[in-house]
Amino acid sequence: MAEKLAGAEAAASDALLEMLWKLRRYDPEGFRGLVGQPVLEILFATVEQGVPFVAERTYRLRTGPGATIELSRSGGSCPGTCPMVNGMLTLGLGVHREIDIYLGINQIYAIPEMTWPDWLEQLVQFEIEASPDGVGPPISVLELDSTGAHWSRGRRGACELELN
Numbered sequence: 001m002a003e004k005l006a007g008a009e010a011a012a013s014d015a016l017l018e019m020l021w022k023l024r025r026y027d028p029e030g031f032r033g034l035v036g037q038p039v040l041e042i043l044f045a046t047v048e049q050g051v052p053f054v055a056e057r058t059y060r061l062r063t064g065p066g067a068t069i070e071l072s073r074s075g076g077s078c079p080g081t082c083p084m085v086n087g088m089l090t091l092g093l094g095v096h097r098e099i100d101i102y103l104g105i106n107q108i109y110a111i112p113e114m115t116w117p118d119w120l121e122q123l124v125q126f127e128i129e130a131s132p133d134g135v136g137p138p139i140s141v142l143e144l145d146s147t148g149a150h151w152s153r154g155r156r157g158a159c160e161l162e163l164n
Contacts, residue, residue, distance in 0.1 A: 005044060005055055005077075013071060016040050016059060020069050034061045039071075041093045050146045054078045056093065098130040099123045117141045117152040 016039065024031040040059040047053070055077035062070040102123065120141055127135045141152035 008042075008044060009057060009073070012040065012042060012057075013059065013073075016071065017069060020061060024069065035063055037061060043093060045142075045144050045149060047144070047146060047148050051079070052144045052146060054144060095127055095131060095135050098126040102126055117143075
C-alpha cells in the first residue's frame with residue numbers, strides 16, 4: 001500500500017503545484033489569500049487482505065525563498081497514526097472548526113442515544129449552523145470495514161460514486 005500511496009500523493013502534489021502556479025499568474029490576489037491555508041485534503045481508503053487502510057493528507061500552500069511555491073503535507077494513516085475515538089477512526093476533512101471545539105469541550109465522544117452515522121451527521125450540522133455560507137448539506141457518510149466501503153444507509157448525500 002505504501003507504494004500506491006506514494007504514487008497517488010506524488011500525482012496529487014504535482015497537479016496541485018501546476019494549478020497553483022497558474023493561479024499565481026492569473027489571480028495573484030486569490031493566490032495570496034491561500035498562503036498558509038489548506039488547499040487540498042484527500043482521503044485514501046482501501047481494504048487489503050481483509051484489513052481496512054485509510055490515509056488522510058492535507059496540503060497547505062507555503063511560499064519559499066524568492067518566487068518558489070511549496071506545499072507542506074500533514075496527515076495520518078490507519079493502521080499507523082490513527083486518530084481514534086472510542087475505537088473508531090475519526091478524520092475531519094474540510095471545515096471542522098466547530099466540531100473540534102465541541103469535541104474539545106465535551107470530552108465525551110459517544111452519544112449513547114444515537115448511532116455513529118447519526119452522531120457524525122449531528123457534528124456536521126454544528127458546522128453548517130456556524131458557517132451556513134461555507135458549509136451545507138447534503139451530508140454523506142462512508143463506512144469502511146473488512147468487506148470494503150459502504151455508504152451508510154440513507155446517508156449517501158449527493159455522492160454519485162458507485163462502490164463495488
